[in-house]
Amino acid sequence: MTLLDSPALDQARDTGTTPLRLIRAEIMKIRTTSTWWLFLIGFTVFTALALTSNGFSHHYQLYPQQDISGRAQAAQARTPAGVAAIAASMMTSGQFLGVLFAMFLGVLLMTNEFAHQTATATFLTVPRRALVIMAKLTAAACFGALFWLISTVINGITTPLYLHSQHVSTAMTGWIVVRSVLLNLLAFVIWAIFGLGLGTLIRSQVTAVVAGVAVYLGGFAAVELIFHGIYYFYRQGWVLGGPVIAPAVASNVMITPGRAFPHAPPQWAGLVIMVGYALLLAAAGITLTRHRDVTS
Amino acid sequence: MVVLLGALVLGGLAWLISHKRGAASAARVDGAPPRLPERPFGGKPVPAGKLPGGRIVVSGLTKEYRGVKAVDNLSFVVEPGRVTGFLGPNGAGKTTTLRMLLNLVEPTSGTATIGGTRYAGLDQPIRRVGAVLEASAAHKGRTGRDHLRVICQSAGIPLARADEVLELVGLTVADGRTFGAYSLGMRQRLGLAAALLGDPQVLILDEPANGLDPEGIQWMRDLLRTLAAHGRTVLLSSHLLAEMKLLADDLIIIAAGRLAARGTVASIVSSMTHGGRILVRTPEPGKLAAVLGSDAVVTPAGDGDVYITGVDAVAVGDAAQRAGIAIYQLVTDRPDLEAAFLKLTTGKAAIR
Numbered sequence A: 001m002t003l004l005d006s007p008a009l010d011q012a013r014d015t016g017t018t019p020l021r022l023i024r025a026e027i028m029k030i031r032t033t034s035t036w037w038l039f040l041i042g043f044t045v046f047t048a049l050a051l052t053s054n055g056f057s058h059h060y061q062l063y064p065q066q067d068i069s070g071r072a073q074a075a076q077a078r079t080p081a082g083v084a085a086i087a088a089s090m091m092t093s094g095q096f097l098g099v100l101f102a103m104f105l106g107v108l109l110m111t112n113e114f115a116h117q118t119a120t121a122t123f124l125t126v127p128r129r130a131l132v133i134m135a136k137l138t139a140a141a142c143f144g145a146l147f148w149l150i151s152t153v154i155n156g157i158t159t160p161l162y163l164h165s166q167h168v169s170t171a172m173t174g175w176i177v178v179r180s181v182l183l184n185l186l187a188f189v190i191w192a193i194f195g196l197g198l199g200t201l202i203r204s205q206v207t208a209v210v211a212g213v214a215v216y217l218g219g220f221a222a223v224e225l226i227f228h229g230i231y232y233f234y235r236q237g238w239v240l241g242g243p244v245i246a247p248a249v250a251s252n253v254m255i256t257p258g259r260a261f262p263h264a265p266p267q268w269a270g271l272v273i274m275v276g277y278a279l280l281l282a283a284a285g286i287t288l289t290r291h292r293d294v295t296s
Numbered sequence B: 001m002v003v004l005l006g007a008l009v010l011g012g013l014a015w016l017i018s019h020k021r022g023a024a025s026a027a028r029v030d031g032a033p034p035r036l037p038e039r040p041f042g043g044k045p046v047p048a049g050k051l052p053g054g055r056i057v058v059s060g061l062t063k064e065y066r067g068v069k070a071v072d073n074l075s076f077v078v079e080p081g082r083v084t085g086f087l088g089p090n091g092a093g094k095t096t097t098l099r100m101l102l103n104l105v106e107p108t109s110g111t112a113t114i115g116g117t118r119y120a121g122l123d124q125p126i127r128r129v130g131a132v133l134e135a136s137a138a139h140k141g142r143t144g145r146d147h148l149r150v151i152c153q154s155a156g157i158p159l160a161r162a163d164e165v166l167e168l169v170g171l172t173v174a175d176g177r178t179f180g181a182y183s184l185g186m187r188q189r190l191g192l193a194a195a196l197l198g199d200p201q202v203l204i205l206d207e208p209a210n211g212l213d214p215e216g217i218q219w220m221r222d223l224l225r226t227l228a229a230h231g232r233t234v235l236l237s238s239h240l241l242a243e244m245k246l247l248a249d250d251l252i253i254i255a256a257g258r259l260a261a262r263g264t265v266a267s268i269v270s271s272m273t274h275g276g277r278i279l280v281r282t283p284e285p286g287k288l289a290a291v292l293g294s295d296a297v298v299t300p301a302g303d304g305d306v307y308i309t310g311v312d313a314v315a316v317g318d319a320a321q322r323a324g325i326a327i328y329q330l331v332t333d334r335p336d337l338e339a340a341f342l343k344l345t346t347g348k349a350a351i352r
Helices: A007-011 A019-031 A035-062 A068-077 A080-091 A095-115 A119-125 A129-165 A175-201 A205-233 A237-245 A247-255 A267-291 B002-027 B094-101 B144-155 B160-169 B184-196 B214-229 B241-247 B265-273 B285-291 B313-323 B337-345
Strands: B056-065 B068-078 B083-087 B109-114 B129-132 B202-206 B233-238 B250-255 B258-264 B277-281 B297-302 B305-309 B329-333
Touching (some): A007 B160, A019 A035, A019 A095, A019 A129, A019 B144, A035 A080, A035 A095, A068 A080, A080 A129, A080 A175, A095 A119, A095 A129, A095 A205, A119 A129, A119 B144, A129 A175, A129 A267, A175 A205, A175 A247, A205 A237, A205 A247, A237 A247, A237 A267, B056 B094, B068 B094, B068 B109, B068 B250, B068 B258, B083 B241, B094 B202, B094 B233, B129 B184, B144 B184, B160 B184, B184 B202, B202 B214, B214 B233, B250 B265, B258 B337, B277 B313, B285 B297, B285 B313
Parallel strands (some): B083 B233, B083 B250, B129 B202, B202 B233
Antiparallel strands (some): B056 B068, B250 B258, B277 B305, B277 B329, B297 B305
């Protein structure tokens, strides 16, 4: 037995890269750095805060101050549909900014390779780069789903207790609630993939994160300004639905049952646009990465 | 909404802290570097030429960056069972060539194959080829052991292999430390450990001696020599000639992206020393010149010494003895590898 002998390699029967092994390696990359628990703690705390804030706002909806319009709203909120809507809202607490965590993790999965110069080791191990990017996409989707799971568990424990404390009740397994929770999953997964795609396009970690926040938070205002401008000259109702082409608006349309805003396109249009963006970014990422020179 | 924004700020803060931690631990190198394991390494010797899959063939390789040819129509062969030094001044195109060989940089034209196959076409690349490319190539917040385990996971190698190579490079006691806390020498050794994960036939190293202390250099030299003795192909780049003289069997010298010379260390040195001159100190230089014959050219070297070219030292000594001329000093002024290297590469480097 010498240092150059390897019992580990001698005993291994089946070596080689497989898609599943690559996905596990990508998950391992996140798990073996502090990113893992920082995101976990950050997201958990954030979801708890959002849940609290959401709880207060629904409390004032159910128990308004003494004025006529408030009482009319309360009466509506107390109908079966109203309570179900409150339950759905509570179950998806923290979603609006929570998907940003999923997007950031997607960005990190890619940009870490360049920020920490690990791209060399990664592509030496697996020269088929398209395979690496696809593994990263899958890992990003898994992490998105994980964020959703954490948020759903926290919200799922709290919401029935909250409804009980507010003296209202609804079936938690009703379609309105379940639909919101499932759409929530879709949002987390798609934004995580979106983040990964962004990371392949913009290799600088900071720039990619800033761009992601700008697209998500700033995207709303910019496209609305543009389409309201167009509407000023061309008064057709559907023009006001135009902002759906922005990812943030499309995401909002996708997760909102019915109409997200006046003249908003139907829910499925938002879904199609979001999936389209995710696929487009993934394809661009694979194409760009395949022929890119890795020089550090 | 205020609460939500607050939470976002908190998240951003956490992110910043994580980056700060990485930076802080990068500056800290705690404790003595772990000791290197005993030499020699042992293992199963393989006669040279028994592992033909380890032959590297570079043919017409060219890389152009915005009109500038970093590597220009470069061709060479690297044989298994030998240590081949890839030598050139800074900016000569060594790193670019090695990266093209490893499919990290796309050549403008030409091919590079290992055992007849392009790197991208190898079935299990790290089981065939191990590469050490730069010292700082792991996540600063990840332990060296985890860095290796991630590679094992990607390649489908048992994770236990990571501990074997850590032991091989003597980093076992450091495996709780994050990469950011590694010294430059430890980083080089981790790079070497990563290259050895797949027990590859071919080892490609870019400036592996950088950051190693003399003991570490000696250790690595022994390891590479052992691997070559076991039939492995070892190709390493360097701009340090002294290192290559001690380690390499063959040399490939490039300058300004072009091949300047190739061959064994001895043949390159002797090709440069052809026509070397002899420095002689004698009280009777005129008489010595007269007895040497017409082949010899004698020129004054100051202080009464003379340089003689055209004949070798033995001929000078014999002639002096026959003529009864006293010789106080007789030295062959042999240009060494350093001089040969400078002669081959000077001027070409300046245009870059």
